Amino acid sequence: MDPARFCSQSRLVIVAGKGGVGKTTVSAALALMAAKAGLDTLIVEVEGKTGLGTAFGRGELSYDEVELAPRVRARTITPDQALLEYLEDHGMRRLSKRLSNSGILDVVATAAPGIKDILVLGKVKQLERAGNADLIVLDAPAAGHAVTFLTSARGLLDAVRVGPVRTQAEEVLELLTDPARCQVLLVTLPEETPVNEATETAARLRERVGVRLGAIVVNGLYPPVRGLDSAPEVLAGVPDEEAEALRAAAAFRRSRNELQEEQLGRLADGLELPQLRLPFLFSPELGPDDIDALASALTDAVGALETAS
Amino acid sequence: MTLAPLTRTRRVIVCCGSGGVGKTTTAAVLAMEGARQGRRAVVVTIDPAKRLADALGLEALSDTPTRIEGDWPGELWALMLDTKSTFDSLVFKYAPSNGQAEGILRNRFYRNISTALSGTQEYMAMEKLYELHEEGGFELVVVDTPPTRNALDFIDAPRRLTRFLDNRLFRWLMMPTRVGLKAVNVATRALLRTISRVVGSEVVQDAVAFFQAFEGMEEGFRQRADKVLHLLSDPATAFLLVTTPRADALEEGRFFAAKLEEAGIPVEALVVNRMHPRFARIGAGALRQRAASEAGTELGGLYENLADFTQLAEVEEANVAELSERVRPAPLVRVPFLPTDVHDLEGLSELGKYLFDSDGEPAVLGGG
Numbered sequence: 151m152d153p154a155r156f157c158s159q160s161r162l163v164i165v166a167g168k169g170g171v172g173k174t175t176v177s178a179a180l181a182l183m184a185a186k187a188g189l190d191t192l193i194v195e196v197e198g199k200t201g202l203g204t205a206f207g208r209g210e211l212s213y214d215e216v217e218l219a220p221r222v223r224a225r226t227i228t229p230d231q232a233l234l235e236y237l238e239d240h241g242m243r244r245l246s247k248r249l250s251n252s253g254i255l256d257v258v259a260t261a262a263p264g265i266k267d268i269l270v271l272g273k274v275k276q277l278e279r280a281g282n283a284d285l286i287v288l289d290a291p292a293a294g295h296a297v298t299f300l301t302s303a304r305g306l307l308d309a310v311r312v313g314p315v316r317t318q319a320e321e322v323l324e325l326l327t328d329p330a331r332c333q334v335l336l337v338t339l340p341e342e343t344p345v346n347e348a349t350e351t352a353a354r355l356r357e358r359v360g361v362r363l364g365a366i367v368v369n370g371l372y373p374p375v376r377g378l379d380s381a382p383e384v385l386a387g388v389p390d391e392e393a394e395a396l397r398a399a400a401a402f403r404r405s406r407n408e409l410q411e412e413q414l415g416r417l418a419d420g421l422e423l424p425q426l427r428l429p430f431l432f433s434p435e436l437g438p439d440d441i442d443a444l445a446s447a448l449t450d451a452v453g454a455l456e457t458a459s
Numbered sequence: 460m461t462l463a464p465l466t467r468t469r470r471v472i473v474c475c476g477s478g479g480v481g482k483t484t485t486a487a488v489l490a491m492e493g494a495r496q497g498r499r500a501v502v503v504t505i506d507p508a509k510r511l512a513d514a515l516g517l518e519a520l521s522d523t524p525t526r527i528e529g530d531w532p533g534e535l536w537a538l539m540l541d542t543k544s545t546f547d548s549l550v551f552k553y554a555p556s557n558g559q560a561e562g563i564l565r566n567r568f569y570r571n572i573s574t575a576l577s578g579t580q581e582y583m584a585m586e587k588l589y590e591l592h593e594e595g596g597f598e599l600v601v602v603d604t605p606p607t608r609n610a611l612d613f614i615d616a617p618r619r620l621t622r623f624l625d626n627r628l629f630r631w632l633m634m635p636t637r638v639g640l641k642a643v644n645v646a647t648r649a650l651l652r653t654i655s656r657v658v659g660s661e662v663v664q665d666a667v668a669f670f671q672a673f674e675g676m677e678e679g680f681r682q683r684a685d686k687v688l689h690l691l692s693d694p695a696t697a698f699l700l701v702t703t704p705r706a707d708a709l710e711e712g713r714f715f716a717a718k719l720e721e722a723g724i725p726v727e728a729l730v731v732n733r734m735h736p737r738f739a740r741i742g743a744g745a746l747r748q749r750a751a752s753e754a755g756t757e758l759g760g761l762y763e764n765l766a767d768f769t770q771l772a773e774v775e776e777a778n779v780a781e782l783s784e785r786v787r788p789a790p791l792v793r794v795p796f797l798p799t800d801v802h803d804l805e806g807l808s809e810l811g812k813y814l815f816d817s818d819g820e821p822a823v824l825g826g827g
Contacts, residue, residue, distance in 0.1 A: 169478025170708060201707050242653065256623055260576045261568050261666040262658050292478050315658045342800045344479075346509065375767070376760025384757045395739035399765040402736065409799075432767045433774060436706045 151455040154187035159364065160333045162278050162286045162325065164300070166355075167337035168347045169292035172369040174201040175436055176337045176428070177289040179444035183452070184285045185221035186445065192283035193224040196270050196299075197291055207438045219438075223283070229259075229266035232273040240314075262309050264302030264319075271303065272318045275325045278332075297351060300326060300334075300359045329362035336366040338417065340410040349420040365455070366423045367448075370430040371410055378404050426451040462699075462728055462792060462814050466492040466500075469697045471592055471690065472601045474730075475719075476701035477711035481732040481794075483507045484801050485701050486603040487515060487537070488810045493599035494535035495811075500599040501536040503587055505580070507603075512539065514803050522548075522587075524595070529804055536597070538587075543573035545583040545590075553679035559672065568669035576623065580605050582616035582684075589687045614691060614722050617684035624670075625677045697727040700786060704734055704775035709782055716785050726786040730814065731779050732794045735771045743770035 157163075157180075165177045174195075181191045195202050195211055203209050206218035215225045237243065259266045278286055290296045303323040310316045325332050334355060338348035348366060355361050377384065378400050385393040417425065428447050431440050465472060466489055474486045483504050493500030501524050507517065515537040516525055522544045524536035547564060554560035563569050573579055584602055591600045655663045690696060698719060702712035712729075719726055739746065746766035753759030783791040794813040801807055 170480060170703070170705070172707075174707070201710065204706075204710070256576065257666055258654060258658060258662070260571050260623075261662040262571075265658065310659045310662060312659045313655075313657055375764045376755075377757030378760070378764065380757035380761065384761070388758070392739065392741070395741075396761045396765050399738040399768050400761055402738070402768065403764055432771045 151452055152187075153183050153449050153452050154189065156452045156455070157184040157187060157189050157191075157285050160329065160331050160362070161281075161284070162274065162288060162332040163364065164288045164290050164332065164334045164361075165337060166290040166296040166300075166334055166351065167292075167367075168344055168351075171337050171339050171344055172428075173292075173337050174289055175205060175441065175444060176335070176367050176369060176448075177287050178202060178205045178441045179428070179448050180335065181222045181224075181285070181287045182219060182441055182445035183448050184287075185219060186449070189221065189284035191222050191285045191287065192277065193218070193222065193287045193289060194274060194277075195224065195226045195289050196228065197289075201436075202289065205436055205438070205441050227270050227273050229269045232269040235273070236269065262306060262315065264298075264305045264309075265315060267299045267302035268306055268315065268319050268322060271299075271322045271325075275322050278325060297354045297358065300355060300361060304358065327360045333362040333364035335364050336423070338366060338368055339370050340368055340413040340417070342413060342416075345413050345417045345420070348417065352421050352423070363423055365426050366417070366421060367426045367428060368414065368417065369428045371414075371427050372403060372407055373429045375403065378407075424455055426455075461816065462489065462730075462790070463492065463496070465489075465697050465699075465727060466498075466599060466815075467496050469727075470599060470695040471588060471693075472599070472697050472699060473588075473604060473691070474602065474699045474701050475604045475715055477708055477715075480701050480703045480708050482701045483603045484511055484807070484810065485699070485730055485732070485814070486601045487511065487801075488807050488814055489699075490537070490599065490601040491529070491531070491535055491804075491807050492811055492815055493601070494529065494531040494533035497532040498598040499534045499536075499596065500601065501538065501591055501595065501597045503584065503591065503600065503602040504537065504539050505584060505603050505605045507539065511801055514801060514807065524591070527804070540580070540584055540587055542580045542583045543570075545587050546573050546579070549586065549680070549683070550676075553676045553683075555675065563669070563672045566665065566669045566672060568665040569672075576620075578616040578619045582620045582687075585617060585687050585691065586683070589683075589690050592690060614688075614718075614724070617687050621677065621681045621684045624673060624680055692724065698724055699728045699730060700726045700789075701730045701732065702782070703732050704779050706778070709778050712782050713785065716782065726789045728789050728792060729779075729783055729786050730792045730794065733796045734775060734779070734793045735768060736795055737769060737772035737776075739765055739769055741769070743773055 163180065165173050165180065167173050177193055181193045184191045192215070193202060202224060203211050203218075206222070208216065208218055211224050211226045213226055213228075213231045215223045218224050274286065274288060277283070291299050303319045303326065306315065306319040307323070310319065336348050336352060338344045352363055352366075355363065385396060388396065414425070426448060428444055428451070431443065433440060472486075472489055474482045474489070476482050483506070486504065487502050490500040490502035502515070504512070504515070504517070507515070512518070516527055517537055517539045521538055522541045524538040527535045527537055529535060550563050551557070551560045554563065573583070581604070584605060588600050588602045591597050651663060700712055700715055700719075702708045716726055743766050746762055746769055750759050750762035750766050753762055779791065779793070783789075792814055794810065797810075799806075801810060
C-alpha cells in the first residue's frame with residue numbers, strides 16, 4: 151500500500167501498546183513516514199514523557215505545538231491543561247484558577263471516572279474536527295491504561311446523564327467508533343508477554359470500544375544477516391578465540407531468531423491483523439537517525455501490505 | 460556484587476522502575492532468596508504477567524497471602540494486590556461503626572476511588588506492605604510498584620490521598636450553617652453549581668454524600684499514612700531500582716533515581732535486566748573493519764553479526780555505567796536477556812543465580 155494512502159485512512163491514529171515496546175518510537179516513525187509522504191502531521195503526547203523530544207533531538211514538549219521536523223509538529227495534552235482551556239473557552243476563566251488550586255479536579259475525576267481522559271480525548275477530537283493536521287498521531291498511555299483511556303467515553307455515558315461532559319463523551323465515542331476518522335495501531339515485541347498482552351488489548355478494544363484496529367507493529371526484529379548457518383570451514387584461518395566468539399554470537403542470533411519467529415507465529419494465530427515488522431536497532435540511543443531508519447522500514451512494511459484492506 | 464545482604468538483613472524491599480522492565484519477576488526472586496535464607500518472606504505483586512502469576516500460584520486477585528511450597532528452610536508467600544479490598548478493610552478499621560463503614564462501601568463515589576483516583580493503587584500497595592510488615596509476622600516483605608508514569612507516586616500517594624479525603628472545599632460544603640464560613644460558602648456554592656452544570660448534579664451529590672460519610676475518619680487515615688511513610692524511610696527498608704539497558708528505560712531510571720534522591724531515599728541496588736551478552740573482547744570498531752574487508756561473504760556476515768552484538772554490549776555497558784555512577788555506592792547487578800519468560804519456580808531460581816551469585820563484572824561469553 152502507498153504510504154500516503156495508508157496514512158490517510160483516518161485522520162486520527164492512536165498508537166497503543168504495553169510499556170517498553172517502543173510506542174513513542176513508533177509514533178515518531180509513523181509521523182515521519184506520513185510527513186515524507188506529504189502529509190502535515192501532528193503528534194500528541196499525553197503522559198508527559200520525554201522520549202519524543204529526544205527522538206527528534208529536541209527537548210521536552212509543551213502544550214503549545216513545536217516543530218520537530220519538516221511537516222512534523224508535536225504537543226502535549228494533559229487533563230489539567232485541557233480543563234483550563236475548556237473553562238477559558240467557555241467563559242469561566244476566573245473559575246479555572248480556583249479549580250486547579252483546590253484539587254477539585256481530582257474530586258470530580260473520582261466522582262466521574264474517565265473525566266480526565268475525556269478532557270484529553272475531547273481536545274484531540276477538537277483538533278481532528280478543526281483539520282489541524284492531515285494526520286494526528288496520538289501516543290497513547292501504556293496498555294492496561296490504554297484500554298481504560300479509550301473506554302472512558304462509554305463509562306462516562308453511564309455515569310453522567312446530562313451536561314457538556316456527556317455531550318463531549320458522546321462526540322468522543324463517535325470519533326473512536328468511526329473507522330473513517332480513527333484507528334488504533336497496536337505496537338508489540340516478538341516476545342511472549344508482549345504478544346499475550348497485545349492479543350488481550352486487541353480483544354478488549356474491539357469489544358469495549360468498537361474502535362477499528364488498523365495493523366499491529368511488531369518492533370525489534372533482528373534483521374537478516376549472512377552466514378549464520380555457514381559451514382565450519384568458513385572460519386578456517388580465523389584465530390581460535392575470534393572464531394569461538396563468531397560462533398557464539400551466531401548461535402545467539404540464531405536462537406533469538408527462532409524465538410522471534412515462534413512469537414510472530416503465536417501473534418498471527420491470536421490476532422488476525424496485518425503485521426508491520428520493524429527492525430531491532432543495534433544502537434540503543436534512538437536519536438533522529440534511528441527514527442529516520444525506522445520510518446524507512448515502516449514505509450517498506452506498509453508498501454508490502456495488500457491495498458485491498 | 461550480590462543482593463544477598465539485602466534479602467538477609469532488610470525487612471522491606473521496594474522494587475521500582477518503569478513498566479515492562481521485569482520488576483515483578485525481580486521482586487519474586489528476592490522474596491524467594493529470603494525464604495532460602497530461612498526467613499518468612501512475602502512478595503506483593505501488582506500486575507504480574509499471567510505465567511508469573513501461575514508460577515506463584517496466584518490465579519486471581521487475593522488480598523491474603525498464599526504460601527508457596529518449595530525446598531527452602533524459610534517460608535515463601537505471595538499475594539496479588541487487590542486495591543479495592545485493601546481500601547475496604549481500612550474503611551472498616553477506621554469507621555466508628557460497621558454501619559458507617561458499610562454505608563461508605565455502598566457509595567458510588569467511594570466505589571470509583573479504587574479504580575479512578577490516581578495514586579490509590581500506589582497507596583494501597585504501600586498500605587499492604589505496612590500491614591504485612593506490622594501485622595503479618597513477615598520478616599521480609601518485597602513489593603513491586605505499579606508501573607506508574609508518575610514515578611514515585613507511591614511515596615507521595617499516602618499524603619495525596621489524605622489530602623484528598625481532607626478536601627477543604629467539601630468540608631466547607633458539609634457545614635453550611637457554621638458562622639464565619641458564610642463568605643467562603645457563597646463562592647464555594649457558585650463553584651459547585653458550575654461543576655454540577657458541567658458534569659451533572661448526581662455526580663456532585665455522590666461526592667458530597669461520600670465526604671459526609673467519611674467525616675471524622677480522616678484523622679485515622681492520616682495517622683496511618685504517616686506510619687506508612689515512616690516505614691518507607693526506615694533504615695530497614697531498601698529501595699531497588701530495576702531497569703533495562705534500552706535508552707527509554709534508562710531515561711526513566713535516571714528520573715526515578717533523581718526523585719528518590721529528592722525524597723532523601725538512597726537506591727540500595729541497581730538491577731539491569733535483559734542485558735545483551737558480550738561475545739568478544741575485541742572492540743566493535745575493529746570487528747566492523749573486518750566485516751567490511753570480508754563484505755558480501757559468509758565470514759563477513761559472521762563478523763557483521765559479532766560487531767552488531769559487540770556494539771550493542773558496549774553501548775549498553777556505557778549507559779548502564781552512567782546510571783550506576785549516579786546511584787553509587789549501590790551495587791550493580793546485570794541479568795542477561797533470557798530466552799523465555801519465567802513461568803515456574805525453577806525459572807525464578809535460575810534468575811536468582813544472577814542476582815545472588817554474580818561477581819559484578821560483565822561476562823564475556825565467547826573467547827576472543
